[in-house]
Amino acid sequence: MKHTSEIITNRQACVLAILYQMTNCFSALYGVSAGRDVWIAYIIAAVFSVLLWIVITAVSEKYPNYDFFTLLTHTLGRPLAWIIILLTTLYGFLSAATSVAEFGKFTQLTALSKTPQIIIPLLLLLLCCYALKHGVGVLARCASLLLPFICFVFICFLIFGIEFIKSENITPVMSSGYFPIIRSALSIFINQFGRTILLTALLHNIKRNKKGKKHGILLGVSIGSAAICLLSFITVSTLGPAETASEFYPVFTVLSIRNIGGFIQHMEILTSIASAFFVLFRAALGLYFVSGAVSYLFKQPDLRIHLIPLSLLIISLTQFLYRNTMNLRKSSEGDIAVIITFPLQFIIPVIICGIAWIKKRRMSANLRK
Amino acid sequence: MNIIITVAIYAVIIIYEYFPKRKKMQRREKVFFFVISTLAILSAVPASEGMDFDTVGSSLSGMISLFMH
Numbered sequence: 001m002k003h004t005s006e007i008i009t010n011r012q013a014c015v016l017a018i019l020y021q022m023t024n025c026f027s028a029l030y031g032v033s034a035g036r037d038v039w040i041a042y043i044i045a046a047v048f049s050v051l052l053w054i055v056i057t058a059v060s061e062k063y064p065n066y067d068f069f070t071l072l073t074h075t076l077g078r079p080l081a082w083i084i085i086l087l088t089t090l091y092g093f094l095s096a097a098t099s100v101a102e103f104g105k106f107t108q109l110t111a112l113s114k115t116p117q118i119i120i121p122l123l124l125l126l127l128c129c130y131a132l133k134h135g136v137g138v139l140a141r142c143a144s145l146l147l148p149f150i151c152f153v154f155i156c157f158l159i160f161g162i163e164f165i166k167s168e169n170i171t172p173v174m175s176s177g178y179f180p181i182i183r184s185a186l187s188i189f190i191n192q193f194g195r196t197i198l199l200t201a202l203l204h205n206i207k208r209n210k211k212g213k214k215h216g217i218l219l220g221v222s223i224g225s226a227a228i229c230l231l232s233f234i235t236v237s238t239l240g241p242a243e244t245a246s247e248f249y250p251v252f253t254v255l256s257i258r259n260i261g262g263f264i265q266h267m268e269i270l271t272s273i274a275s276a277f278f279v280l281f282r283a284a285l286g287l288y289f290v291s292g293a294v295s296y297l298f299k300q301p302d303l304r305i306h307l308i309p310l311s312l313l314i315i316s317l318t319q320f321l322y323r324n325t326m327n328l329r330k331s332s333e334g335d336i337a338v339i340i341t342f343p344l345q346f347i348i349p350v351i352i353c354g355i356a357w358i359k360k361r362r363m364s365a366n367l368r369k
Numbered sequence: 370m371n372i373i374i375t376v377a378i379y380a381v382i383i384i385y386e387y388f389p390k391r392k393k394m395q396r397r398e399k400v401f402f403f404v405i406s407t408l409a410i411l412s413a414v415p416a417s418e419g420m421d422f423d424t425v426g427s428s429l430s431g432m433i434s435l436f437m438h
Contacts, residue, residue, distance in 0.1 A: 118417075122378070126382070302398070305402060306401065308386040309402065312379050312409035312413070315416070316412035320415070
């Protein structure tokens with residue numbers, strides 16, 4: 001039985017999923033090797049992400065009393081589940097650290113150039129720990145409170161950017177064939193959409209609605225994916241493929257040319273605030289997953305006790321990643337990253353869900369007999 | 370200097386976390402906490418390379434001299 005502060009509604013799960021998925025979307029654009037078709041690659045990656053969550057949600061509804069780790073053990077047996085949970089935990093570590101490192105570097109490059117590198121990740125992760133100690137419910141309520149601000153920034157980005165869109169920047173469509181788009185979609189999936197696999201730690205915390213459904217994360221992932229696809233479309237149609245590829249933070253460059261007269265002179269300030277909120281939720285939920293997995297693996301009764309040491313380990317990892325952020329971006333989109341991460345984010349979860357689904361059907365058939 | 374400051378920050382955070390809870394923790398939790406904390410402190414040593422706390426020191430001394438005036 002979970003404590004009330006650990007339980008969230010479908011709506012809160014939806015908001016958390018939106019904020020989690022949109023991390024770094026106001027600064028970086030992945031998979032720019034697809035050139036002017038990068039927005040199509042984003043749509044393909046988003047479809048993958050929604051499909052993944054349709055499967056996960058369907059299976060989690062079949063196993064209402066199981067959390068993600070118990071479901072893995074039930075499906076694959078203890079040794080294999082242990083290995084997969086360990087790999088996913090390491091991935092969770094890396095994912096949280098990469099997000100924090102990217103945000104930290106972004107802040108360092110744009111504003112706080114003389115601040116020691118450790119300060120931003122340290123403050124951010126201590127805040128995450130503080131929030132998580134009070135329960136995921138607190139984090140979810142905080143997300144609900146911040147969503148209107150994020151929506152405002154996003155709507156401003158859309159409406160005041162229409163005048164800069166040039167159709168010649170995105171035409172002709174698919175001129176370089178299918179392969180670069182698919183390759184680009186894989187890069188985008190592993191860096192932006194596939195990270196939602198860590199949200200599986202939240203599934204057990206969601207309260208069922210009146211129809212007995214738990215579709216909050218699926219809805220959030222769908223909305224977040226649509227928003228990110230729109231952002232990529234506007235960015236590439238404003239800057240053009242060459243400039244999008246040459247900029248390290250292309251979305252931020254697009255934002256810097258927007259203003260709403262004297263009311264809001266620089267949109268990038270608002271988006272920097274929004275980015276801080278995004279990364280807070282991503283780091284917190286990544287830490288929650290890691291902490292839950294470590295507690296499950298080493299049979300620890302309370303995951304909250306180990307939040308601080310685990311977050312300090314993540315901070316140390318961000319310092320290693322900081323040293324070469326330019327190479328970090330390249331390696332995170334490289335072939336090796338795709339080969340390692342894509343199975344962990346998409347193929348293995350889908351296979352596990354498939355096995356769980358078949359097991360449940362067999363159990364139901366045996367009961368009927 | 371950077372190593373000492375980073376390790377000190379980590380140690381203070383861990384001690385602040387551990388002492389209020391130590392009586393409620395089970396033996397297994399205490400051992401696990403100790404293992405991860407040790408790892409975290411050890412990781413602070415290589416992580417502290419490249420940090421620049423000197424700028425913080427100079428800023429603080431600048432502020433202090435400003436207040437003294």
